[in-house]
Amino acid sequence: MARLKGLGRGLDALFSGNDVGGDGVADKLQDVEITSVKPGKYQPRTNMDQSALEKLAESIKSQGIMQPILVRATGVDSYEIIAGERRWRAAQLAGLTVVPAIIREVADETALAISLIENIQRENLNPLEEAMGIQRLIDEFGMTHQTAADALGSSRSGVSNLLRLLNLSGAVQELMMQGKIDMGHGRALLVLTPAEQIAMANRIVIQKLSVRETEKLIQQRNKSPVSKSRKIDRDLLALEESVSERLGTQITIKSGKNGKGNVVIHYSSLDQLEDILNKL
Known part of the structure; x- marks a missing residue:
């Protein structure tokens, strides 16, 4: 069974400016072609509100993307989203051709954990979607209620x-x-x-x-x-x-x-x- 290490630091550690990924490989921050990115397979959100995406797109048109998306390479100039799918979709609606991205080399189990935790903490999930995401952390990583709470910064x-x-x-x-x-x-x-x-x-x-x-x-x-x-x-x-x-x-x-x-x-x-x- 896969076991995670270091998640108790919370999500902030993943975006705190530390330029080294969880596997000891330096992160890369760069603009990537929006068409070279595909949705992640670990997205816990089952529905994305179209009106909310359009509102985010308007914000991106005027302010730009304030937080880079997090991706991992799946081939030459090909990337999979770990965190930030809403921003990526809204960027397409806003007519952007490139998006700022942090490129991180991570294993499948780490990608799942980061995606779930990022979405649960940042993306205003429906309570049931959040519960399903937490259950996946428990099922797929052997977490207890307490360790899942610690990873999420919750009780x-x-x-x-x-x-x-x-x-x-x-x-x-x-x-x-x-x-x-x-x-x-x-x-x-x-x-x-x-x-x-x-x-x-x-x-x-x-x-x-x-x-x-x-x-x-x-x-x-x-x-x-x-x-x-x-x-x-x-x-x-x-x-x-x-x-x-x-x-x-x-x-x-x-x-x-x-x-x-x-x-x-x-x-x-x-x-x-x-x-x-x-x-x-």
Whole structure:
């Protein structure tokens, strides 16, 4: 399993003026042909808002590109973006033919980590995109919630709360991706069953409910005669979070009848599975 070294310094170290890349090779800052650059394969953002890109393009027309993009060479005069895809796309809209770029020689695993961390810290990701990016750091580099938090300059609890959003039903996650509900709504919905989550999320969108209004409605539902089962749901979510953090991967606990149920351990490779089994 790939392991990262030095990420705890945070992203600032990557752009602090240090002219040596993570592999000990001097960085190169130069203008590169915009057509010689292609999007990176480690971009965590799933959607790019066109109006935001157009606004950034207008800024680039008047101010230029204030922060160089970070790329690595993939051939002669051919580059792959590690960080800064939004700036590259906006530069095309602005009619630029060249872009300032820092050229760095990095391995695949380092490129992934830098891309995820740069985008999470700098690019105003949707909370769910951020959670997915953090989960990739955990899955592909064996990070714990704490080491991921250190790499991102965040808190362990902040990382854990983001990762819990991945337990929302698929339909609710899609609404969050579209910006129709926010992280506060998502956290409130976690205590509900998947079917209840969808129903409440649709109500949030239709009635334009605030997070506080949503929390109040859910609290009222939890005072109903079936509140005992809802308490169990909350307890299971807390247990899922605790075990997930301990094992460094997503855990799903599904309760059935008569106290029976299933525990699902998510893993992305045999190396990660072996690492998880060693922790059990």
